[in-house]
Amino acid sequence: MTNAGARARPLKPVVRQSTAAMIADSVRAALERGDLPPGTQLGEADLAKQLGVSRGPLREGLQRLTQEGLLLSIRNRGLFVIEMTPDRVRDMYVARQAVERAAAEQIHLGTPEEAGAQLMEITDTMSRTAEADDHSGVGEADIAFHDLLVRLAGSPRLSLMHRTLLTETRMGIHALDPTYEGNEARVAEHRGIAQSFLDRDPAATDRLLQLHMADAVERLTADHG
Structure with missing residues (x-):
């Protein structure tokens, strides 16, 4: 009897998008639509409520957009949408x-x-x-x-x-x-x-x-x- 499992190709893992990535995509889409105008200050509590997520994934998602240059973090002031000068x-x-x-x-x-x-x-x-x-x-x-x-x-x-x-x-x-x-x-x-x-x-x-x-x-x- 042959071992079919030994000859089979290993299955590739299913790629699932993380909650942080989905949050980043959602906020990015809002930026593209103009729902969050340049200069808007983003409040974590309000965004977490709108998106139905906890603060941890929200912060990670917003950090991704900050790294992309779409959001600006100002110390002691908060997080803002970049100005399109x-x-x-x-x-x-x-x-x-x-x-x-x-x-x-x-x-x-x-x-x-x-x-x-x-x-x-x-x-x-x-x-x-x-x-x-x-x-x-x-x-x-x-x-x-x-x-x-x-x-x-x-x-x-x-x-x-x-x-x-x-x-x-x-x-x-x-x-x-x-x-x-x-x-x-x-x-x-x-x-x-x-x-x-x-x-x-x-x-x-x-x-x-x-x-x-x-x-x-x-x-x-x-x-x-």
Whole structure:
């Protein structure tokens, strides 16, 4: 009689998200929605009650967001949501540009046509929402485009860094209230980036990403110093 168990591959452990991680995700989502505006002081008692958790996991979850730079701990004062100043937005886009250009480089080493096709689908969605004058829909498609771009690079580290940067991007949009008068131009920028992958033209992708980031900074910081 053979020992089937001896030949079987060992089972991989089931990965369960910790309570602290779920708390961090919940608070991060609130930051992205603008429910916790920049400068808001976070009270542990109130948050623990809202989330239905004890203080220990709550503190661990908030500590994760502090390490990501989304919250600021001030000694003897408490924990605050970061202020989205023009200087912080500019610096955030420096980091976003570095991450997304690195992701694009990795995509071009693999199958850029497949990536371009997927990105073009999101661009088509963005175009439809722009035609409907749905500014919120255009914004969501914009975020989805850049999120997918980095995920297609297949780098967990780039994706991890990018998640925080996209949260800050959403926070900046809520805080600085940019005007998007040229949604058609915004769609065209994304379509050009997607097309550069279809064309297998890494130089064009890199140039278009830089121009796109510069345009985003201009929109977000206009009239804010």
